[in-house]
Amino acid sequence: MLEIRNLVKAFGGVRATDDVTLTFETASLTAIIGPNGAGKSTFFNQLSGAIRPDSGEIRLDGQNLVGLRIGEIVRRGVGRAFQVASIFPSLTVEETLLAAVSAHHRHAGRLGTRFPLASTRAHAGHCVAMVGLHDKRHILSANLSHGDQKLLDIALALVLEPRVLLLDEPTAGMGPEERWRVIDKVHELWERQKMTVVFIEHDMDIVFKIAPSIRVLSYGRVLAEGTPQQIRTNPAVIEAYLGSEHEVAA
Amino acid sequence: MTRPALRDAALALAGFLVLAILPLITSSSALIDFVIRCAALGLFATSLNLLVGYGGMVSFGHGLFFGMGAYSFGILMQRTGMPIPLAVLLTLCISALVALVVGAICVRLKEIYFAFVTLAFQMLVHSMIIAWVPVTGGDQGLRGGIPRPAFLGINLSDQKQLYLFSAALLVLGLLAMRHIVSSPFGYALRMVRDNATRAGFLGINVYRTRLTAFVLAGAFASLGGVIMSLFVSGAYPEFAFWTMSGEAVFIVMLGGTANFLGPLVGTGILLLLNDFVTRTAEHHGLVLGSVILLFALGLRKGLLDFVMEWLAARRTRDAATPAPVAVKGTST
Numbered sequence: 286m287l288e289i290r291n292l293v294k295a296f297g298g299v300r301a302t303d304d305v306t307l308t309f310e311t312a313s314l315t316a317i318i319g320p321n322g323a324g325k326s327t328f329f330n331q332l333s334g335a336i337r338p339d340s341g342e343i344r345l346d347g348q349n350l351v352g353l354r355i356g357e358i359v360r361r362g363v364g365r366a367f368q369v370a371s372i373f374p375s376l377t378v379e380e381t382l383l384a385a386v387s388a389h390h391r392h393a394g395r396l397g398t399r400f401p402l403a404s405t406r407a408h409a410g411h412c413v414a415m416v417g418l419h420d421k422r423h424i425l426s427a428n429l430s431h432g433d434q435k436l437l438d439i440a441l442a443l444v445l446e447p448r449v450l451l452l453d454e455p456t457a458g459m460g461p462e463e464r465w466r467v468i469d470k471v472h473e474l475w476e477r478q479k480m481t482v483v484f485i486e487h488d489m490d491i492v493f494k495i496a497p498s499i500r501v502l503s504y505g506r507v508l509a510e511g512t513p514q515q516i517r518t519n520p521a522v523i524e525a526y527l528g529s530e531h532e533v534a535a
Numbered sequence: 536m537t538r539p540a541l542r543d544a545a546l547a548l549a550g551f552l553v554l555a556i557l558p559l560i561t562s563s564s565a566l567i568d569f570v571i572r573c574a575a576l577g578l579f580a581t582s583l584n585l586l587v588g589y590g591g592m593v594s595f596g597h598g599l600f601f602g603m604g605a606y607s608f609g610i611l612m613q614r615t616g617m618p619i620p621l622a623v624l625l626t627l628c629i630s631a632l633v634a635l636v637v638g639a640i641c642v643r644l645k646e647i648y649f650a651f652v653t654l655a656f657q658m659l660v661h662s663m664i665i666a667w668v669p670v671t672g673g674d675q676g677l678r679g680g681i682p683r684p685a686f687l688g689i690n691l692s693d694q695k696q697l698y699l700f701s702a703a704l705l706v707l708g709l710l711a712m713r714h715i716v717s718s719p720f721g722y723a724l725r726m727v728r729d730n731a732t733r734a735g736f737l738g739i740n741v742y743r744t745r746l747t748a749f750v751l752a753g754a755f756a757s758l759g760g761v762i763m764s765l766f767v768s769g770a771y772p773e774f775a776f777w778t779m780s781g782e783a784v785f786i787v788m789l790g791g792t793a794n795f796l797g798p799l800v801g802t803g804i805l806l807l808l809n810d811f812v813t814r815t816a817e818h819h820g821l822v823l824g825s826v827i828l829l830f831a832l833g834l835r836k837g838l839l840d841f842v843m844e845w846l847a848a849r850r851t852r853d854a855a856t857p858a859p860v861a862v863k864g865t866s867t
Contacts, residue, residue: 355735356735356736367733371730371732371733372730372733373729373730373734374729375725375728376722376725381726384723384726385726387722388723388726388737388738391738393720393722393739393740393744394719394720394723394740394743395718395719395720396714396720399537399540399717400718402719441733445737445738
């Protein structure tokens, strides 16, 4: 279980995260939505250790993560994929995963043997298969489609065997078809791996379709939490974010 | 040994055999000199490509280590008369140590700052060589010849034996560097080059990876310097001047950074150009500059990279043409 209590982060006078208290149950799939500037990415950056909160607690299964270095937080089981796919353009999909696994096994400094190490093959192959890139494993990462690059980014997070997977806009910048392909993969991953998945998403159709539970952030605060049905009909959410279109749809 | 490692070793052996047979076919001393210079500069340029091509670190001060190799080896031989293999080994250690100190400061820096601070260190060492006359001979260079006591029945005063020795060092040095870029470390280095932030997230120590590459590159550059000092039987301040680094950068640009042997090809091109153009043209700098511009603006990459990409493109085209049905099927 990932518990966030009274989290605060201010930049100058702006409280980007303003007393946020949230709980993500183990093996849950949760979408975080909210207008631009609501503090979603800042919130994620604090969970993954990229920036340090001013105050508050982040607990994963009871252990406080605040103040730990990024590497330590990763080792405790918080993995993340990035808004802009963060990959290695000049390596093929397979090389990327093999190299990532060897880094994860702390063999990245080894000079004495040839790459790849036999011990890394199984796990790398597993990660490639989990995101469905097995058939594209010999393609240079730079030549992958946008969606596949995002999936590769997710596979890189999976290498570290996370218990919590944070996905910052997994479908950003994609056409509708590719969006659904990526999000279906994420959904499948969640169902199969039984990990806690939290994702930021702007496309309401996707959110309402696949997320059993939703949190809405606005101006750094938690505006609402609940099931898609509850969020859709929540007057505060409609006013701040959804507008009348989804009200009608509901 | 794995299959790729065996293949590399076999290629290296084949390369050495070709070089060993060459003097039996022709007794041209110009050719022999050419190969020795290729060995010295080839090792130097390939070591620079560990930084530029594999590490994404463009050093403008790599000549420091070439000069360091030539001077350390020369001074060791002149002053102590120790066996040559021991002096070579010590030279590698000294250069690696200097690279560790310089690298510890430089590899933290971003692109242009890295380039300029490496250049600054090189000029510092160059000034030291000029100023420290009692040890280095100042701007006259290290004169009086380098003693070459025979070892294991090898007499490097004989030009043919020096040729074989240089060829062996070249092949062994290339094989070692090939092994480095094919190791898990080599791939960690590529990851750091492509995306240092993400590499850090995956648990790679970015600083240590860059520093290791810098130290290894420095050591192999000095091996090139050793060969050069044996070839000219001395060491000169120009070896550690910025033009030496510039030459290595040119070579890497001419030959290409994406293929391991690119810098060796580039070395061949530059030396050939140098030899022919300086003999035939008065303004040889103009010709060399034009050729480099041609590569940089025309091909937009080094020669070997260009050829390999062309071959790869042709292969995929050949693979695609015999099966038009399959292509049709996948494109829809």
